[in-house]
Amino acid sequence: MDIKSFQEMLKKLFLALFVVAAVACSANPRVKLDEGAGALRPNAKQELIAKDLVSLLEKAHYKKVPFNDSLSSVVFDLYLKGLDQGKNYFLQSDIDSFQPYRAVLLNDLKNGDLSSMFQIYNVYRKRFNEQLTYAIAQVDAAYDFTKDESFVYNREDLPWFKTESEAQANWKQRIKYDLLNLKLSSTGKEGEDAKNRKTIKERYQNLLSQVKTENNYDAFQIMMNAFTGSIDPHTNYFTPEDAQRFNENMARSFEGIGAQLTTDNEVVKIMRIVPGGPAFRDKTLKQDDRIIAVAQGNGEFVDVIGWRLGNVVSKIKGPKGTTVRLKVIPAGQELTSTPKIVSLVRDKIVDEEESAKKEIKEVKDSDGKTYKIGVIKVPGFYLNFKEMQAGNPDYKSTTRDVRRILDTLKQDHVDGVIMDLRANGGGSLIEAVELTGLFIKSGPVVQVRDPNNRVEVNSDDDEGISWEGPLGVMIDRFSASASEIFAAAIQDYGRGVIIGNQSYGKGTVQSAVSMDNFISRADMLLLSARDKSNGASADDGMPQGAPKFGQINFTTFKFYRINGSSTQHKGVTPDVEFPTVFPADKFGESSEKAALPWDQIKSSTFTPYADLSKIKPELIAKHNERMKTSTEYKYLLDDIATFKERENETSVSLQEAKLKKEREEQEARNRERMNVRRKIRGLPEIQSNSPLPRLDNDFIEDESLNVMADFIALQGKA
Known part of the structure; x- marks a missing residue:
């Protein structure tokens, strides 16, 4: 579905269902x-x-x-x-x-x-x-x-x-x-x-x-x-401040200095410098530096100690090209120290750390043949809706980023691609459809039903395809919404193999709408009169550009797979499935009391890309055979058993000797696991008197690469 079609669908929905009426305030005693x-x-x-x-x-x-x-x-x-x-x-x-x-x-x-x-x-x-x-x-x-x-x-x-x-x-x-x-x-x-x-x-x-x-x-x-x-669990109201934060996160961009802030004892400090932003380029600000005063351009400094974080952020952020000055106490120095003055010109910040990115991995199949696999980590389905509407040819979106990555992977001559959607909570429905279109020629991607039970099919109409080779999709319990739309479409088309855990099970679509659109003119006039009589500011000190009355993200549609099944509660079941520490009744849509039920509608008309029904049993058999001798798989099963034993625990011992013994036993188990893993990698053992180092270990990714190698080999034989 293109953006104009989506906007028209929303417009029809609101015209049919909603007319704002001015309602007098309560006459009941407050x-x-x-x-x-x-x-x-x-x-x-x-x-x-x-x-x-x-x-x-x-x-x-x-x-x-x-x-x-x-x-x-x-x-x-x-x-x-x-x-x-x-x-x-x-x-x-x-x-x-x-x-x-x-x-x-x-x-x-x-x-x-x-x-x-x-x-x-x-x-x-x-x-x-x-x-x-x-x-x-x-x-x-x-x-x-x-x-x-x-x-x-x-x-x-x-x-x-x-x-x-x-x-x-x-x-x-x-x-x-x-x-x-x-x-x-x-x-x-x-x-x-x-x-x-x-x-x-x-x-x-x-x-x-x-x-x-x-x-x-x-x-x-x-x-x-x-x-x-x-x-329902996915309907949320955002104050003007939170609405701005939500929309910037969806866009993966904002205008400011490029620093993430937090508070520590009434003082704002720098938590992270965003790569590529003004603060990063200037190199003066460091992590844990504290900001005690802010000035606009050549204006007077305003002391911000004791201010709420949102108000300080609003002072520091601002339009591209404007200057902000900060009084900063460097990390490690007392607040009474003489502050340094940092002057920065605000710019547009694109947070690449939270954008799609790639790695190239090598893996061998059971015959010893080596394959190059491009792994694309997609943290969310983001879209800079405002810039897209404004006609900016370089607006930020998941699909545009992934398309560029696929182009580079083709130049690197990879044999297969894995889309890693683990912990991807979703985002833009439009992006889920567009991203699927990179891997299929054309056809339906998802069905959407409105409150009046009218069903529209959202399709990819672009016959261009960015990647035609072997495809894998990794999901887990925390892959939700748009992630499930993408994974389900790839699975229904037979376009690729799905690997991991059953997904979250969120089968609803939310529309983000400014509350400014739903305040009646009569109420606006009444509010304006009250503000004037009380000497109040119409903006209440809210951030520039934010909706004055906040934003409501509310459930307007329910989506269905092209085969007619809802993903609500059931999510997407992988072709090659791992057991999970996170049960659906505690982590997933099924844990939400107000969640909508599962149901089913008619299937769309679509032409499968391939029939993987003969390959999947072989993939599962090869995977199961590897798991029989996998130390990491054994650890995963141990973790699941431990979680089940402890999931109902609500207390902890306050006896030093007892708690110390429990901690030491846990430390010993962790050390034993670490040394087994290090031995497999040819690394020296960590002695009991040495702290445990961090060991990059992603067993699920490693096995997914093995599954992809099998998949490529079996497709070649087929």
């Missing part, structure tokens, strides 16, 4: 919000977004869910889980006080009333501050590491704390575990205990400082995702 220090309150814009978001999803979401008291109860539970999944902060008395909101939350959202949800959020912040403040005060207490007791680190299925003293007792156990953990990794030198306690204090203080910088949009994000998550 919950009285806390007025204490640090309490957050909703603004008029958020109330408006909530109201219109409910209206949109009630009318246009693929899944027709009754918006009733039962759904309200689901929203309530998801909201509490989103705030305190581990049950570490709320008390049972808090939960009891929230119960009157259970049946009315959804109706409140329909009316733009966020008071009850903000009331719950403010209680959470209050408890969070109380518990962390208490924890920091307890770090210097004496702890007996000889007592046989344990710390329950997973409280999700346990009751809420009945009293504050019960919560504090749990926090003391957590502190004890954190200290014991550091103690076991210490060398025993004098002063290490004090250093460990300082580390724990700083860790907790960092958590506190992050909460202090939260604003009402952070709270609103969690509230809206509790609502959207009650409908």
Whole structure:
């Protein structure tokens, strides 16, 4: 499907299903919000977004869910889980006080009333501050590491704390575990205990400082995702700031200095320098440098210590060609040190680290013949939608990157190609279709059904083909959505062999739509009048270019393989399958309570590329024969067995001798495995007094290369 067809399909859907109506704010009495220090309150814009978001999803979401008291109860539970999944902060008395909101939350959202949800959020912040403040005060207490007791680190299925003293007792156990953990990794030198306690204090203080910088949009994000998550797991609301971040990630490009940032104790520090960007070319900024002030061009510096990360990022990013100056404390120096001034001209950044890339590997088949295999790692199905619409001839996309890579692999005379889609969570539906088109001449790729049960077939209409040779596709449990569309099409056409684990099972399509498109004119005028009367900024300090009312990514279509089967829940089953540590009921669409069901429609009309039914049994037989003597395969089965034994564990020992013994036994097992692997590679053994080095080991890729060698050989014989 081309972009114009996709846009037309969306337009028809919204015209048929959605008409925004101006709805008056709730006439019901609102919950009285806390007025204490640090309490957050909703603004008029958020109330408006909530109201219109409910209206949109009630009318246009693929899944027709009754918006009733039962759904309200689901929203309530998801909201509490989103705030305190581990049950570490709320008390049972808090939960009891929230119960009157259970049946009315959804109706409140329909009316733009966020008071009850903000009331719950403010209680959470209050408890969070109380518990962390208490924890920091307890770090210097004496702890007996000889007592046989344990710390329950997973409280999700346990009751809420009945009293504050019960919560504090749990926090003391957590502190004890954190200290014991550091103690076991210490060398025993004098002063290490004090250093460990300082580390724990700083860790907790960092958590506190992050909460202090939260604003009402952070709270609103969690509230809206509790609502959207009650409908289906892949519908999400993004605040303006998060919408910009999501879209930049999809485009794999942005305009700025080319540095990824994080926060550490109220100070922003550099986590990574993006290769090729202004910061990379300038070579002044380094990882872990801290930014304490920002200036635009020749303007005055603004101190940013204590600011929330998003606001600092917005100050540093900006249009290509503009200048930003930074006051920077180099890594390792005290904050009181004299900062250096770094001046950088912003530029367009293309993050190649997160783009498709290649490797060429050599492998021998069972007859000793050597083959060259091009392995293309595809981390996501990305597309710079904005630049494509603007007509930029060099816009960024997965298909364009892979096409260029295939051209170079042909020049390198590879014998086969493997597309590595492991851990690829998907992305653009358009890109899934376009990428498939690189390997088939033309034909249907995926079927898409809208909420009215109308089915459209998305096809590759370009008869050009970029790679006609042997093809393999690697998938795993975390290959989802667009990855599954591509792998399923390759499998249904018989175009290549699929290798790995059963995929995630996400068979739905989300449309990313600016909420600016769904705010009624009457409501916009009302909001503008409120802003003027309150002296508020219309933009609320949001990032430049971001949608003012945020963005909703919601499920609008369900996709099906060209053979008619949905990938929902079932995913794609590989031709040559490995056992996996990650069971579908815990890691996959089947683990999501609100997920849509599996179903099936009519098959498309398509002409298979080849019939691999005779080759596949031979591939599996050769693979199974290798696995009988494979040490790595044995380790994989051991890991699966260990995971099953431990999947229900929720606690850890706080007795030093016992935990130390467990760690030493695990260390011995890891060392034994490492030495076996090193011996296979002809490397010397690692002695017990030496730290374990990192050994690049990708058993699944290695065996996939063997499968490809067999595949090429068998195709040649056929």
